[in-house]
Amino acid sequence: MELVIAIFIGLLYASGVYLLLRRSIVKLILGVFVISNATNLIIFLSGGITRSGVSFIGDEAEKASLETMTDPLPQALILTAIVIGLGIAAYILALKYKYFETTGTHDLDQLSKTDQK
Amino acid sequence: MEQLAIVLIGLIFLMGLMVPVLRPLLKNYTGRILALVPFALFGALTFLFFTLPDETARIVETGFGFLPEMQFSFRIDGLSLIFGMMVSGIGGLVLGYSSFYMAKYAGRTKFYFFLILFMGAMLGLVFADNLLALFIFWELTSITSFFLIGFDHDKDKPRQAALQALLITALGGLCLLFAVIMVGNIAGTFRLSELYAQGIHLGAHSHYQTVFLLIFVAIATKSAQFPFHFWLPGAMNAPTPISAYLHSATMVNAGIFLLLRLNPVMGGTIAWKGALILTGGITMFIGAFFSLGQKDLKRILAFTTISALGTMVMLIGMNTTASIKAALIFFIVHGLYKGGLFMVAGIIDKNTGTRDITRLSGLLKSMPVTSIAGILALLSMSGLPPMLGFIGKELIYDAKVQMPELSWLVVPLGVAANMMMVAISILVFYEIFIPRKNKPAIPLFHKEKELPGNFLVGPVVLALVGLGLGMVPGWLNNILSNAMFYVQSQAVDVHLALWHGFNQVLLLSIFTVAMGTIIFILRRPVGKLVGIIILWTDQYHLPEKFNNLISNYLNFAGKHTNRIQHGYHRYYLITFFMATLLLIVYQLLDAGGEWFHPAESSPVRMHVVLVLIISAMAVLFAVFSKSRLSAIVSMGVLGYGVAVLYMFYGAVDLAITQFLAETIIMVIFVMVIFYLPDFAVLSSKKSRIRDAIIALAVGAMMTMVVLKARFINMEEPISQFFAEKSFLEGHGRNIVNVILVDFRALDTLGEITVLALAAAGVFTLLRFNPIKKKSEK
Numbered sequence: 001m002e003l004v005i006a007i008f009i010g011l012l013y014a015s016g017v018y019l020l021l022r023r024s025i026v027k028l029i030l031g032v033f034v035i036s037n038a039t040n041l042i043i044f045l046s047g048g049i050t051r052s053g054v055s056f057i058g059d060e061a062e063k064a065s066l067e068t069m070t071d072p073l074p075q076a077l078i079l080t081a082i083v084i085g086l087g088i089a090a091y092i093l094a095l096k097y098k099y100f101e102t103t104g105t106h107d108l109d110q111l112s113k114t115d116q117k
Numbered sequence: 118m119e120q121l122a123i124v125l126i127g128l129i130f131l132m133g134l135m136v137p138v139l140r141p142l143l144k145n146y147t148g149r150i151l152a153l154v155p156f157a158l159f160g161a162l163t164f165l166f167f168t169l170p171d172e173t174a175r176i177v178e179t180g181f182g183f184l185p186e187m188q189f190s191f192r193i194d195g196l197s198l199i200f201g202m203m204v205s206g207i208g209g210l211v212l213g214y215s216s217f218y219m220a221k222y223a224g225r226t227k228f229y230f231f232l233i234l235f236m237g238a239m240l241g242l243v244f245a246d247n248l249l250a251l252f253i254f255w256e257l258t259s260i261t262s263f264f265l266i267g268f269d270h271d272k273d274k275p276r277q278a279a280l281q282a283l284l285i286t287a288l289g290g291l292c293l294l295f296a297v298i299m300v301g302n303i304a305g306t307f308r309l310s311e312l313y314a315q316g317i318h319l320g321a322h323s324h325y326q327t328v329f330l331l332i333f334v335a336i337a338t339k340s341a342q343f344p345f346h347f348w349l350p351g352a353m354n355a356p357t358p359i360s361a362y363l364h365s366a367t368m369v370n371a372g373i374f375l376l377l378r379l380n381p382v383m384g385g386t387i388a389w390k391g392a393l394i395l396t397g398g399i400t401m402f403i404g405a406f407f408s409l410g411q412k413d414l415k416r417i418l419a420f421t422t423i424s425a426l427g428t429m430v431m432l433i434g435m436n437t438t439a440s441i442k443a444a445l446i447f448f449i450v451h452g453l454y455k456g457g458l459f460m461v462a463g464i465i466d467k468n469t470g471t472r473d474i475t476r477l478s479g480l481l482k483s484m485p486v487t488s489i490a491g492i493l494a495l496l497s498m499s500g501l502p503p504m505l506g507f508i509g510k511e512l513i514y515d516a517k518v519q520m521p522e523l524s525w526l527v528v529p530l531g532v533a534a535n536m537m538m539v540a541i542s543i544l545v546f547y548e549i550f551i552p553r554k555n556k557p558a559i560p561l562f563h564k565e566k567e568l569p570g571n572f573l574v575g576p577v578v579l580a581l582v583g584l585g586l587g588m589v590p591g592w593l594n595n596i597l598s599n600a601m602f603y604v605q606s607q608a609v610d611v612h613l614a615l616w617h618g619f620n621q622v623l624l625l626s627i628f629t630v631a632m633g634t635i636i637f638i639l640r641r642p643v644g645k646l647v648g649i650i651i652l653w654t655d656q657y658h659l660p661e662k663f664n665n666l667i668s669n670y671l672n673f674a675g676k677h678t679n680r681i682q683h684g685y686h687r688y689y690l691i692t693f694f695m696a697t698l699l700l701i702v703y704q705l706l707d708a709g710g711e712w713f714h715p716a717e718s719s720p721v722r723m724h725v726v727l728v729l730i731i732s733a734m735a736v737l738f739a740v741f742s743k744s745r746l747s748a749i750v751s752m753g754v755l756g757y758g759v760a761v762l763y764m765f766y767g768a769v770d771l772a773i774t775q776f777l778a779e780t781i782i783m784v785i786f787v788m789v790i791f792y793l794p795d796f797a798v799l800s801s802k803k804s805r806i807r808d809a810i811i812a813l814a815v816g817a818m819m820t821m822v823v824l825k826a827r828f829i830n831m832e833e834p835i836s837q838f839f840a841e842k843s844f845l846e847g848h849g850r851n852i853v854n855v856i857l858v859d860f861r862a863l864d865t866l867g868e869i870t871v872l873a874l875a876a877a878g879v880f881t882l883l884r885f886n887p888i889k890k891k892s893e894k
Contacts, residue, residue: 001718001720001722001725002713002719002823003226003718003824004725004729005722005762005823006728006823008729008732008733009823011733011737011816011819012733012734012736014813014816014818015736015740015812015816016735016813017690017808017811017812017815017816018740018808018809018812019739020690020831021811022687022814023687024728025582026745026748028686030748030752031737032754033756033847035753037525038819041762042758042823043535043820044763044766044768045823045826047836048827049719049766050718050719053855055754055768055840055851055852056850056853057843057844058485061424062844062845063615063840063841063844064844066785066836069767069840070767070768072836072856073852075768076853078688078768079770079771079857080857080864080865080868082410082422082774082775082778083774084868084871085778086778086782087872087875087876088779088875089782089785090782090875091878092433093786093789093876094784094878094879094882096793098882101792108686111810115854
């Protein structure tokens, strides 16, 4: 299964990089999303996927053992990443919106000029 | 007393930094009042001058430094006393003199600020015991003199001259830094006192040539030796008090000082003698020669400064007892007369509005005090009795005549240069001071009586000191033998006298003066000849050549910067991806080992694979889609697909968050999409293929990294800790939640802050309307 997921991650990265190299800014933003998803998956995979129990402590127990449950630490990290990704997405889209409204172009090669339309 | 001296140097620095505060309080008295500190230092040094026993140096530790090897420790010995007294004494006079000279200038705060800091740096330089501290002060003099030379920053010429001086002396500074580090590494210490005490001489070391070359560039740039001499006349664009200070006792003499300081450690080798005698000789000659063709009094003085610096370098290169003694005396002589002459030139300039010697005349009648001070300084410059200059010149001739093997070369060169010095002195004397019938006396702006005393006091004091020391040179005996002890590392008895008896040297002197007078009489043809040569050399005009070099360099750099910093984000990214790719693939292949172990991996679950295939297809669709909306929807499919994957593997919190976040992003995207343009194919087919290849390579690399990462465990995982403590100490059963809000609560706070900032950013962005604002204007 790891091999399958690793190939999936590779595919996501390939698509993401390809999108990042486009001149259109919308595609660039899509590329950022794809790569952030792929990166989250890497972190998730690093915790191991041999166990797949929910990382809860049972009602009666005081401690839990890692034998059966998914590693909780990567999950906590990814959770943070997802939420921050959301913030970035909102900001980047607002920026894009304003930028297009101001300059009237979505071609990044035109962005180097500071003159407005 | 030596502690007091060092404290006073510190006080000078402090005073410099305080100038912006002090000047509004002291108003027009700033220069005169601030001059008290250098005079106090001069007093302290004078006391030491008379009390310092032979063959001792006093070391003062301040206990302050940047590094253990870089302590600001100071040494007081004969050499640093001679230089320190000149720097502080002339410095005080220059400050007092500036008080009047600069009275009408704007930017006086800046002037005093940099002048006093420059003075402090120069004093630090001559008293430093640590070579690294010496380097720092050396650079400080370069930087402060840059601001002083470029004082009239709204004019083009001073700016260029300042830049030129800075670039050239900074080149030397860099060389000095390397040299100092090498000396420190070879000798194991950066302290002069230890270097001297251990009697270390680098001459035999295999890196000696390199160190010497670096030191040589450092002193040649600082002390304006050929072929770096050209920045010095340009520095004349500074206001006259600055010229008077920079060219008499400070700045350009720093190189001379360094040579004397390092003489015990590096001097006397073939390379040392050859390089210094040759360069010094050439510099001495061309300086004197070109001074004959100048009309501007300050430029004449600048070229004679070059000549004097050449003389000192040459004397140090000769490295005999007589020549070092001559160099030390000549430093004092030169500082006294050059400082005085510059100040006289400034007074004349202020009073007549010109420094052109063809227009000035008859000043002896209208400005007697200034003129007499000037004439005494000229006497010293041409080496006539009873001035100290005479003793200096006699010692120089003496050293040259006694020079083994090379006297046939150095004596004629020296005599020729001195003949021209005599000629230029007589010329200046005749043109400026003597009243003549066929040249109308120049009108004055002020009567001399109206000039404030402290304006005249500088040149008068310097002239009288020159005269006094010429009469009783014995005062210098003690301090000279102390200085000689540290320069030559052997005890030398010094007995100076005005009258040496009738000997070969005196004959040479008489011959020099006679020839100088003949050159003066033939000044018309000689002036023409020099003019022709100057015209001829103008095609090799060094300052211009230097400027061209700099501008060519800037063009070159600009062109190549544009190539690297092209401003296209995708090429930056390509560079970044390629570099990462190469480095990581190299590392991965180099590491070798296992990539994948079927037995260790979890079983393949078909429903997960199905989700992955759907997500993968969605992504590919998003990449190649021409429609904005379908691309975004397929992004949503990917996001949900990943969420489902999380769920299959037990990460419920992640799945929920991912669902929510993905949904919100989709909503925002759809809201914005209406305002966004359609996708268009902007890049050519060729670049698309190139990008696809790079993308696939990066993807393959990431797959390899992910696979390899499973076999690398740097640290023991800490997850067990969370599993055990989560309920007992965090009182929560959902471990992921407890980690977020308890164990790593600060991270979460940071995350919330990021969200808040993003929200604030979005809000501001949407309110910001540059176009509207423009139309409102």
